[in-house]
Amino acid sequence: MSILVNKDSRVVVQGFTGKEGTFHAQNCIDFGTNIVAGVTPGKGGMCHLGKPVYNTVEEAVNSTLADVSLIFVPPAFAADAILEAADAGIKLIVCITEGIPVRDILNAKKYVQHKGSRLIGPNCPGIITAGEAKIGIMPGYVFQKGRIGLISKSGTLTYEAANQIVKAGMGISTAVGIGGDPIIGTDFIDLLQLFEADEDTDAIVMIGEIGGELEIRAAEYIKEHLTKPVVAFIAGQTAPKGKRMGHAGAIIAGSKGTAQEKINALQTAGVEVSLSPAEVGSTLAELIK
Amino acid sequence: MNIHEYQAKKLLFNYGVNVTRGQVAHSVIEAEQAAEALGCESWIVKAQIHAGGRGKGGGVKFARTLTEVREQAERMLGMNLVTHQTGESGKLVQKVYIQEAYNIGKEFYLGIVLDRRLEMPVIMASTEGGVDIETVAVETPEKIIKVGIDPIIGLQSYHLRKLAYGLGLDKDQMKEFSKFIPPLFEAYLKTDASLVEINPLVLLKNGEFIALDAKLNFDDNALYRHPEIAALRDESEEEAAELEAARYELSYVKLDGNVGCIVNGAGLAMSTMDIIKQEGGEPANFLDVGGNASAETVARGFELILRDKNVKAILVNIFGGIVRCDRIANGILEAARLIHVQVPVIVRLDGTNAAEAGEILKEASIKQIIIARDMREAAQLAVQAAKGDRV
Numbered sequence: 001m002s003i004l005v006n007k008d009s010r011v012v013v014q015g016f017t018g019k020e021g022t023f024h025a026q027n028c029i030d031f032g033t034n035i036v037a038g039v040t041p042g043k044g045g046m047c048h049l050g051k052p053v054y055n056t057v058e059e060a061v062n063s064t065l066a067d068v069s070l071i072f073v074p075p076a077f078a079a080d081a082i083l084e085a086a087d088a089g090i091k092l093i094v095c096i097t098e099g100i101p102v103r104d105i106l107n108a109k110k111y112v113q114h115k116g117s118r119l120i121g122p123n124c125p126g127i128i129t130a131g132e133a134k135i136g137i138m139p140g141y142v143f144q145k146g147r148i149g150l151i152s153k154s155g156t157l158t159y160e161a162a163n164q165i166v167k168a169g170m171g172i173s174t175a176v177g178i179g180g181d182p183i184i185g186t187d188f189i190d191l192l193q194l195f196e197a198d199e200d201t202d203a204i205v206m207i208g209e210i211g212g213e214l215e216i217r218a219a220e221y222i223k224e225h226l227t228k229p230v231v232a233f234i235a236g237q238t239a240p241k242g243k244r245m246g247h248a249g250a251i252i253a254g255s256k257g258t259a260q261e262k263i264n265a266l267q268t269a270g271v272e273v274s275l276s277p278a279e280v281g282s283t284l285a286e287l288i289k
Numbered sequence: 290m291n292i293h294e295y296q297a298k299k300l301l302f303n304y305g306v307n308v309t310r311g312q313v314a315h316s317v318i319e320a321e322q323a324a325e326a327l328g329c330e331s332w333i334v335k336a337q338i339h340a341g342g343r344g345k346g347g348g349v350k351f352a353r354t355l356t357e358v359r360e361q362a363e364r365m366l367g368m369n370l371v372t373h374q375t376g377e378s379g380k381l382v383q384k385v386y387i388q389e390a391y392n393i394g395k396e397f398y399l400g401i402v403l404d405r406r407l408e409m410p411v412i413m414a415s416t417e418g419g420v421d422i423e424t425v426a427v428e429t430p431e432k433i434i435k436v437g438i439d440p441i442i443g444l445q446s447y448h449l450r451k452l453a454y455g456l457g458l459d460k461d462q463m464k465e466f467s468k469f470i471p472p473l474f475e476a477y478l479k480t481d482a483s484l485v486e487i488n489p490l491v492l493l494k495n496g497e498f499i500a501l502d503a504k505l506n507f508d509d510n511a512l513y514r515h516p517e518i519a520a521l522r523d524e525s526e527e528e529a530a531e532l533e534a535a536r537y538e539l540s541y542v543k544l545d546g547n548v549g550c551i552v553n554g555a556g557l558a559m560s561t562m563d564i565i566k567q568e569g570g571e572p573a574n575f576l577d578v579g580g581n582a583s584a585e586t587v588a589r590g591f592e593l594i595l596r597d598k599n600v601k602a603i604l605v606n607i608f609g610g611i612v613r614c615d616r617i618a619n620g621i622l623e624a625a626r627l628i629h630v631q632v633p634v635i636v637r638l639d640g641t642n643a644a645e646a647g648e649i650l651k652e653a654s655i656k657q658i659i660i661a662r663d664m665r666e667a668a669q670l671a672v673q674a675a676k677g678d679r680v
Contacts, residue, residue, distance in 0.1 A: 027611070076513060101511035102403060103481055106440060109408070139610035139641055154556020159640060160608045180555060182405050209556055212405045235559035238544075238566045239575070242374075246540040246555025246577040248510065249405075254423045259563075276567055277560035278664040 002174040002201070003149070003194040004092060004118075005068060007132040012037045012060045012090070014081045015072035017048050024072065024096075024137045025049055031134040036064040057088040070126065070135050071095040078122060079104035086115040093185070094135050095122035102248075105183045112185060119185025123248065125155040125177035136177065146171015148284065149195035151188055152207035153180050153214075153247070157235060157277070161207055164281025170288075173201040180209070180247025188218035196226055203229040203288050205280060206271075210236035211250045211257045219265035230271045231284045234259045237275070290507045292521045293337045295386045297503040300480070300518070305472035308500045311388030313337065320362035323387040324355055330390075334361040337384040339526040341504070342372035342421070348382065351390060358387060373421075383525065391499065396489035397456060398422050398433075399470075401477045407437045410477065412470070414452045418489035444474045461496060469498040480518060481511030530593055537589045539578055546571025547675045549594035549603040549632075553582040553612065561606045564664060570672030573600045582612050584620025591624040595632075602633045602674035604667055609640035618646035622653050633674040635659045637667035 011028070015021040016038025026049055029035050037052050037060040044055030054060040057069065069085040071078060071094065078097040085093045086108075093112060100122050112119045120127055126136015130145040142159050144166045152158040158177050165172065176191055178184050188206055195201045204226075208215040215234060222230055237259040239245050241252045252258050263273050274283040292300075295313040302308050312323035324332050336348030343349050348370045352358040362385050371379035396418030404411040415433045417425045425432055434455030436448050449470055453463040469490070477485045484506040491501045512519045524532055534541030540555065544562070548570045552558035555577045562572035574594060578586040587605070594600055607617050621636060634657050638646045650660050659674075661667030 024611075075510060099510045101481055101514075102483070102508050103478070103511065106403075106408060110441065137611065142610070142640065152556070154554060156552075156554025156608050156610065157556030157560060159610050160557055160560075163608070163639065182403065183408055207556065209559060217406075233560075235556045235563065237563045238572060239559055239562070240542070240544065243542050243575075245542060245559050245575050250555060250559070254426065276665065277557070277564055278668075 002129040002132065003191070003198050004174065004176070005127055005129050005133045005135055007032070007034065009068045009133050009135070010034055010036045010064065010066045011068045011070055011133075011135055012039060012057060012064065012066035013070045013072065014039045014057065014085065015074075016040050016053060017043050017046070018072060021072035022049065025070075027140070028070070028134050031140040033133045033135060036066050057084045057090065061088045061090065066090065068092045068135060069094065071097060073097060075099035075101075079108045082108040082119060083111055086112045086117045091117050092120070093117060094120045094126050095185070096124065096126060096137055097121075098123040100181070102182055105181065109183060109185055120176060121179040121185060123181045124179035124184070125158055127174065127176045128172070129174045130172045138175070138177070142166070143175055144171040147173055147200060147202040149173050149191070149198065149201040149204045150175035151191045151204065152177050153209050154207060154235065157207050160277070161205055161233070161280045165205065165284060168281035168285040170284065173198065180249050182212065182249040187214045189221045192218060192221060192226060196228055201228065203231070203284065205284060206230060206232045207280075208232065208234045208262055209247070209250050210234075210239050210245065210252050210259050211247070213257065215262040216265040219269040219271065222271055223269035229287050231274060231280065231287060232266045232271045233274045233277060233280050234262045234266070235277065290509055290512060290519070290522055291339045291526070292505055292518075293339065293384065293523060294335065294503055295337055295384070296521045297505040298500065300505065301473065301476055301500065301503055304476035304479070306476060306500060307469055307498060308503060309388045309391065311386050314362065314385050314387055315383065317359055317362045317366065320385055320387055321355055321359050324352070324358040327387065327389050332358050333388045333390050334358055334365065335386040335388060336365045336368070336370050336382040337386055338370055338375070338380040338382055339523070340372050340374040340380055342374055343370065346370050346372040348372070380526070391491065391501070392494040393491050394494045395492040397492070398425070399487040399490040401474060401482070401485040403483065404437060409437045409439050411435050411437050412448065412452060412474065414456055416456055418491070422488065438474070444471060462492065465496060465498050480505070480515060481508045482506065483508045530596055534576070534593055537586070539576065539586060539589060539593070541593055542575040543597065544572050544574050545599070546573045547599045547601040548671050549573045549597065549600040551576050551578060551587060551590040551594065551603065551605045553578050553607050557606065557608060561604060561668070564668040565604065565672060568665070568668040568672045570668070570675055573597055582607060582617060584616055584623055587617055587620040588624035588627065591628055591630060595628065595630065600632060601677070602635065602671045603630070604671035605634060605636045606664060606667060607638050609638065609642060611641070613642040614638040614640060614646035615642045615649055618649040621650070621658065622655070625655055625658060630657055633657050633659060635661050635667050635671040635674065637661045637664055639663075
């Protein structure tokens with residue numbers, strides 16, 4: 001089963017006919033993802049990559065029963081795209097777009113919650129269930145099928161971790177990039193809960209970074225609720241205070257949000273923390289052998 | 290993005306916030322003219338730099354006469370002001386703000402930020418005004434009153450009452466306080482600010498509240514819809530290399546070490562800094578050439594890093610996903626040829642087409658380019674090379 005998405009997921013791509021949308025949607029189709037439609041306002045009625053294009057998400061849902069949306073809309077219009085997807089009844093909204101104003105995401109997230117939908121991202125690589133569906137921009141082949149759940153704030157580091165896990169002789173059930181913005185739709189706790197309940201997942205790897213306190217809350221949650229083993233890595237142990245490290249959310253504010261306080265919290269919760277980015281795979285192998 | 294105090298005050302004034310009267314000056318003459326134009330009995334001369342703690346560093350001075358204004362302006366303009374936020378090298382003072390001096394009754398702290406946990410703006414207030422709020426937060430957190438403002442309802446009277454009671458204001462003070470806050474909160478929302486800080490917020494002897502200082506930061510992602518705010522950017526306050534990186538859509542942060550790094554992806558870039566440190570070295574920078582790294586962005590990365598004369602070795606750490614490593618390898622070779630890279634370049638490429646990339650680099654056999662098998666070996670080699678050891 002894995003979590004959130006599988007081969008039966010029916011995906012609509014918002015921003016389908018743009019450069020990014022076209023490139024990555026084609027990659028998803030090649031992977032085997034069931035993309036059923038695209039949405040680009042003004043291009044309704046067209047056929048693109050062999051799929052029908054609609055002007056609105058509502059039309060796409062009515063015509064194709066899409067239940068997942070993948071968003072490649074530019075930052076100034078991305079929050080609107082999220083709201084439109086939620087309004088059309090899409091239950092899982094994956095937003096890849098980087099650079100959305102915080103205020104817009106705050107409002108969009110509240111509405112998504114109000115509609116009972118789930119937002120993943122923004123500013124994330126998406127979600128992939130190995131061998132079934134890739135709804136995002138990650139290199140699909142890296143995610144060989146296996147029984148490890150992966151949750152990460154960062155793109156490339158997700159691929160790096162998946163690659164290490166595969167090289168260590170294991171594989172991925174589902175991997176979710178939750179995004180590096182200060183406000184994100186789905187956080188570690190939501191996914192830890194889903195992986196804990198998932199029959200196809202034996203252990204979980206979480207990749208965090210400086211900024212905010214999601215990892216600390218995740219540590220508290222793990223301590224209380226998780227029975228499956230968890231390995232973690234926190235990026236930014238050497239990051240200076242007050243400087244944004246690439247991701248909008250990766251900033252140590254005052255003395256809050258350092259890698260060290262997150263590592264301490266996770267270790268206290270019984271999580272095996274790999275201090276080196278090169279040892280995520282081997283730490284996991286050691287833990288569950 | 291940060292702006293100066295004088296810019297922040299002007300912006301807040303336009304929203305109806307009660308701010309001190311004052312004027313910016315770029316020269317001693319302008320300072321004196323500004324003081325005269327204000328027509329008050331005494332003044333405060335304040336250095337304008339993008340950093341807090343100016344008072345302790347000698348960047349905020351009281352002046353009783355025009356001569357004293359001139360003297361202080363003369364002393365400050367051109368000085369290198371060092372505060373706990375500027376680092377040892379300090380910041381060059383190019384402007385001063387001449388402000389009317391007021392009869393201060395009491396000082397408070399007031400801040401508005403996004404609370405990432407509550408996922409809503411929070412107004413913070415404290416009776417401990419005029420001091421470093423970080424210290425208050427650590428030593429006496431109970432002295433900071435926080436009120437979250439849920440966007441669903443917006444700022445309400447009860448929010449103001451909670452703050453005012455928390456600060457121990459009397460009835461008249463509460464009335465004045467309730468006039469001061471709403472325009473400030475409106476400015477926070479309408480400008481897409483990420484931080485509004487009034488420290489100190491002052492209760493004058495005449496009973497009114499006024500912003501004695503003002504600090505505004507903005508959400509960079511929202512600047513596209515506020516061209517008037519984007520125009521306030523003072524590039525001389527920012528690291529030149531970081532600005533240039535931003536123009537090429539690279540994300541660069543200069544650090545103090547001597548191992549330069551070029552990485553794709555912010556998380557992997559931070560991790561690369563970490564592993565350099567773990568192997569006994571010091572990273573010279575954070576550099577994310579983006580998930581869509583290309584030969585061109587890698588070449589730009591080399592250029593940026595090599596401007597930092599501390600850099601003794603460069604570690605290129607790329608995990609190829611959609612981006613193919615063979616393309617990156619060609620980019621590295623091109624960059625090495627074009628900009629005559631003199632320092633050792635340790636390359637770790639993994640992921641899509643990594644094997645082909647290795648072949649390309651090997652065949653080129655450029656002596657500065659050293660291929661590492663994995664991330665740890667790459668870090669070890671880079672650290673050794675930076676120390677001057679042969680690798």
